Amino acid sequence: MAELKLMNINKRYPNGFHAVKDLNIYVSDGEFLSLVGPSGCGKSTTLRMIAGLEDISEGELYIGNRLSNDIPAKDRGIAMVFQSYALFPHMTVEANITFGLKIKKVPEKIRKEKLNWVLELLDLKGLENRKPAELSGGQRQRVALGRALVLDPDVLLLDEPLSNLDAKLRVKMRTELKRIHKKLKSTIIYVTHDQAEAMTLSDRIAVMKDGKLMQIGTPSEIYNNPANKFVAGFVGSPAMNFISGELKLIDNKNYFVFEMGKIELPELLKEKIKESIKGKDVVLGIRPEDIEISFEKDNNSLTGVTSIRETLGSDDYVTVEMGNILLTVRVEPEKFIPMDEKCYLKLKGNKMHLFNKDED
Ligand SMILES: Nc1ncnc2c1ncn2[C@@H]1O[C@H](COP(=O)(O)OP(=O)(O)OP(=O)(O)O)[C@@H](O)[C@H]1O
Ligand SMILES: [Mg+2]
Structure with a gap:
């Protein structure tokens, strides 16, 4: 069994820096979990602690049902591909890939078979006899991946392998x-x-910030139900739009009111307002694909001015200005939209998010 359990894992580096804080993650056997977050948030540190290359300062790591904090790296059944590939510079591609198998005393016939399998799989045929210095960055990265794959590890840790x-x-x-x-x-x-990688490959995604776990969930949970403003803004490209404002009860209806207008909030947000929104000051979040531009007034729309159109291949994005507030709106590439025109924005009710103002 190769399930992993991280229980209250902390990392304090010798210089005192607290890089990972009370991390609790359960990864089930055979699961594909992506770890994402801004540079420096503790992703590599977490992988290195799981691999046994870095001491765990506090907390417990279980691999299968074995408490593994003190088990040496080589006995953990884990292979890791490093951010900086770490190939043996004096060895050929072939020797690099089969090194781990030799250590394990795997017979030559099987070593050859596995070597050929990864050379084929990773498009490295013909490069067997080169040294790392004679390879491109991408080729080195594939050799590093190959070296891990031939080991059939129970757990594979991949640090930005592509x-x-x-x-x-x-x-x-x-x-x-x-x-x-x-x-x-x-x-x-x-x-x-790479967001697209995390979304398409993963069973679940864990989002970290400043050494802490912000949210863990399926790609669709993370995208559609972000736990806080940080996750909402981090996942999705172009990013979710945010507008600061406040909640007001007008004629017994909930409104989001800000300097440039107001919008009636749908019933579904009522529960959220009751349960998790503290105070009146809030941030409304809406993704570019959940706003519609129209040139006819609607009774629950915002007013803005179209300003810039950008093409991202399959989609176009229009920036709409509401005073100093800029909103990104996705539009169909074929659709004509005049620029510098007054327009009305309709926000899809079931796609609006509300966050506490001072929370991440
Ligand atoms: N040996 C070390 N001693 C002290 N601090 C360290 C050490 N290694 C890393 N750090 C710090 O710990 C934090 C987390 O580093 P880590 O390499 O885990 O980040 P990361 O999420 O992998 O970032 P990136 O996306 O840039 O690779 C960073 O602030 C880093 O400066
Ligand atoms: Mg890293």
Whole structure:
């Protein structure tokens, strides 16, 4: 069994820096979990503690049902691909990939088979005899991945393994990784800065900030029900729009009121207002795809002025100005929208989010 349990895990580096704070994560056997968060939030530190390359300052790590804090790295059944590949510079691609198998005294015939399997899988055929210095960054990264894959690890820790690949190869490798995961059924923890990767590959995503876990959930939970403003703003591109304002009860109806207008809030947000919203000062969040631009007034719409249109290939985005507030709105690429015109914005009621103002 290769489930992982992180219980109140903390990391304090010798210089006193508290890099990981009370982390509680349960990863089930065979799960693909992505770990995302801004640079410096503690992702690599977390992986290194799981791999046994870094001491755990406080808390308990279970691999399977074995308390593993003090088990040496080599006995954990874990393979890790590092952010900075860490290949042996004096060894060929072949020797790098099969190194771990030799250590484990795997017979040569099987070593060859596995080598050929990963060379094929990772598009490295023909490079067997090169040294790392003779490879591109993307090729090195694939060798590092190959070196981990041949070990059939119970747990695979991947620290931005595709970051040096070009866009096309990246998408190809993403599909490959999904296939590999399906086949090997390893438990995978995957660190990435690429949202599309996290969304498409993961069973669940864990979002970290400043060493703390902000939310863990399925990609759709994280995207559609962000636990706080930080997660809402971090996941999704272009980012969710935020407007600061306050809640007001007018004629017994809940309104969000801000300097440029007001909007009646749907019934569904009532529970949230009762339960988790503290005080009147709030931030309203709405994603670019959940706003509609129209040029006819509606009784529950906001008024703005269209200003810039940008194309992102499959989608177009229009910036709408409401005084100093800028909102990004997704529009269909074929749709004509005049710029510098007064427009009305309709916010999809069931897609509005409310956050406490002073909370992350
Ligand atoms: N050996 C160390 N001693 C002291 N502080 C460290 C050490 N290693 C990392 N840190 C600090 O711990 C924090 C977390 O680092 P970590 O490498 O885990 O971040 P990360 O989330 O992987 O970031 P990135 O996305 O940039 O790779 C950072 O603020 C970093 O400066
Ligand atoms: Mg890192």
